[in-house]
Amino acid sequence: MSGWVQFGPITVIEGSGGARFPFCNSLLIGGDPPVLIDPGAGPAVLVPLAATVGVVLNTHYHFDHISGNHLFPRARLLINEVEAGDFRTRSGLAARLGITAADGPEGAGRWLDAVRQPGERPPAPTPHARHEWWLSTGRVDGTYPYGREFGLGATAVVMVHTPGHTAGFCCPYFPREGLVYAGDYDLTSFGPWYAGADGDPAAMEASARRLAELDATHFVTGHQEGVLSRAEFLARLEDYLSVIRRRDERYLALVREGRDFAAIVAAGVLYPARYHNDPWVAMWERLTAAKHLARLKAAGEEIPPIPPRLASPQ
Ligand SMILES: [Zn+2]
Known part of the structure; x- marks a missing residue:
């Protein structure tokens, strides 16, 4: 994908660095007020939107989809009902990420102490110590329902619960535009990612297949690829899922x-x-x-x- 792509009132915003982790493609929904889904496209593209966006939706709690929440202090912040409680406490996120399983409750405490500290971090393959973890979590203004159409900006959305990547993960589906934000069902050559404590490979495979049944002409992946036609999405889905086997x-x-x-x-x-x-x-x-x-x-x-x-x- 290069540049921003428009589907009616929906703009697909290309993430910095080709939307490779730790960035993602974001969606901006025009309306009064405008709505932003998954502010992980990077500060360079998100900061100019801060004055106008009134609602921010997170599809799930992962860093690459929430890191820009803190750039929108005046917007209402909504996340799915499965993960909202842990998003508020932050220690629940440590459990979901796998820190508690790997290093015990003490390890989770050390992580929270580390991310609470302001300042830049040395580059690392993962954003484990990044301060945005602290800045962009802890606040939730509400949840959205799964599986039921509701108005969002100038259009309507169904947040399709697609567990497996995380337990609460969901994909925004826009029936009027025939568009699905497939997020981390991203069809990259790496394959499905379900490594967190709340990830599940079998559930991820089942969810991806349900996603493919939606009546949509285009799918937007969270990383790298961006906008795919229905035919492209279906053609590549089996390859992607075969990585699990x-x-x-x-x-x-x-x-x-x-x-x-x-x-x-x-x-x-x-x-x-x-x-x-x-x-x-x-x-x-x-x-x-x-x-x-x-x-x-x-x-x-x-x-x-x-x-x-x-x-x-x-
Ligand atoms: Zn994710």
Whole structure:
């Protein structure tokens, strides 16, 4: 995608850096007042909108979709009802992200202490220590309903509950414009991301297939690609979802080599091992290994012991 794309009153705003993580494509809905969905496009494009946007919607709690909330202090901030309570407490977000499962409640406390501190952070693969975590969470002015059409700016939306990426994740569907914001069902070559404690690969696959059944002509991905026609979205969906089974196969091969849990994690099925010194990359690698080993166990495979907190992270 290059530049901004218009669908009636809806503008697809291209995220900075080609909308690669930690940025995303945002949606601006014209109306009185204008509404912004997922302010993760980056300050350069979002700051000029701060004076006019009256409502900000978050599809879920992840950094790359909420980092700009704090740029809109006068807007009403709405998030889904599953994640709203944890968004207010912030410690609940630590549990959803996987910090509590990986490092215990003490680790969650250390994370909150770290992100509370103002200032720039050294570059890192993940935004684990970024102060925007503190600035852009803690406040929720309300929730929106799942699965029911309501007026939004100059149009109407249905927030389709599509759990799997996170438990509360949803995709804004605009029936009048035939448009779906598919968000993190993003069809990137990386494949589906369900590494957080509240992520679930089977649910993510089922949700993606339900998304494809919506009566829409265009799908907007949260990252990189941006606007896809219905035909493009459907053609690439199976490839994207097949990454889940390819990961199953790689984990199964490691199990059959007789590796223990730590050695399976070290193989880096999700992220190359050179990134594992980032605390969140390491955390998500462990959580993802635990999820896939549980799938293999359910399919009748014998698997090595999984650390208890990772085996039931929520
Ligand atoms: Zn996300």
